[in-house]
Amino acid sequence: NQTVYEFSSRSNGIDARSASLGGATVGESYDVHSMYGNPAALSFLRYSSVAMSTTLGWDKQTLDNTITLPVIMLRNDHVAAISVAGSYYGKTWSNPFFANHGIDAGYSVKLDPTVAIGVLMNVRYGKTFKSNLLAVSGSIGGYYAPSPGISYGLTFDGIGWGMLYKNDDGVSSLTYQRKLQQSIRIGAAFRFPAIYRGPYICISLESQKKIGETGITYRGGIETFPFYDLSLRGGILASPSTTAGTFGIGYAISRFRFDYAVSPSSSVQRFHEVTLSYFM
Numbered sequence: 001n002q003t004v005y006e007f008s009s010r011s012n013g014i015d016a017r018s019a020s021l022g023g024a025t026v027g028e029s030y031d032v033h034s035m036y037g038n039p040a041a042l043s044f045l046r047y048s049s050v051a052m053s054t055t056l057g058w059d060k061q062t063l064d065n066t067i068t069l070p071v072i073m074l075r076n077d078h079v080a081a082i083s084v085a086g087s088y089y090g091k092t093w094s095n096p097f098f099a100n101h102g103i104d105a106g107y108s109v110k111l112d113p114t115v116a117i118g119v120l121m122n123v124r125y126g127k128t129f130k131s132n133l134l135a136v137s138g139s140i141g142g143y144y145a146p147s148p149g150i151s152y153g154l155t156f157d158g159i160g161w162g163m164l165y166k167n168d169d170g171v172s173s174l175t176y177q178r179k180l181q182q183s184i185r186i187g188a189a190f191r192f193p194a195i196y197r198g199p200y201i202c203i204s205l206e207s208q209k210k211i212g213e214t215g216i217t218y219r220g221g222i223e224t225f226p227f228y229d230l231s232l233r234g235g236i237l238a239s240p241s242t243t244a245g246t247f248g249i250g251y252a253i254s255r256f257r258f259d260y261a262v263s264p265s266s267s268v269q270r271f272h273e274v275t276l277s278y279f280m
Helices: 016-020 039-044
Strands: 002-007 049-057 062-068 072-075 078-089 098-112 115-128 132-147 150-168 172-179 183-192 201-210 217-227 230-238 243-253 256-263 271-279
Touching: 016 230, 016 243, 016 256, 016 271, 039 078, 039 098, 039 115, 039 132, 039 150, 115 150
Parallel strands: none
Antiparallel strands: 002 150, 049 062, 049 271, 062 078, 072 078, 078 098, 098 115, 115 132, 132 150, 150 172, 150 183, 183 201, 201 217, 217 230, 230 243, 243 256, 256 271
8 A cells, every 4th residue: 555645835724724614715814824825815814823733634644733923014014924834644753754844934915905915935844764855835825805704815826846755555655856736726705794793604715726637626615603702614625536525613712712623534635633823
């Protein structure tokens, strides 16, 4: 049996909330994790935040960790954010078959009150028993928010290089650099009511066209608040080859928020993800 993992910025969900919405994040501007879905969304965040996410693969052999630091207002409408991230594959985390660590940096600037552009850069250092390498990748994005209740996003992903890890029955392993799969993603988010007060519903939609491949991948998610501090979420991913659902829950206590997501379908990479955030 051969196990293959491709690593660029994140191998699984961006954070638990985004993962539970099917990964439909290009038109969302929710917290500091939004830079992964669309770096231009940083300009439209209402709060700065510190967040930590952990993703555990269903097979208990894959693990992602990300610590995302506060959004930094550089000057005027210039905004930046930075994360420290790591991914691991192996039966023991202290001595994994493969590990990579790196830094992600996002930058966004408003062109006018409703439009922003942004860029995300990912730097990764990967290591196996026999080899190591450095990979740099990134994405660029645009964001348009004509009103508090509607926002649109567009990104071009897969710029640069990533890492591909192979394990053949635990006998051999190989890591090498290769060009990433480039894609164009376009999406929108709708919030009812438009203001962020009390229970509301958020619907997020996204389509992705992978360059050089036929077909389009669609993602969608819905979030509802039965109570002020509790949110329930569901999402779907539909590609030319498979359809899978994701689910999640969120709970807020004062300025802290706990989010959980699960991807249970065997037709995609299955995982649990937990995110703890602090809003400032």
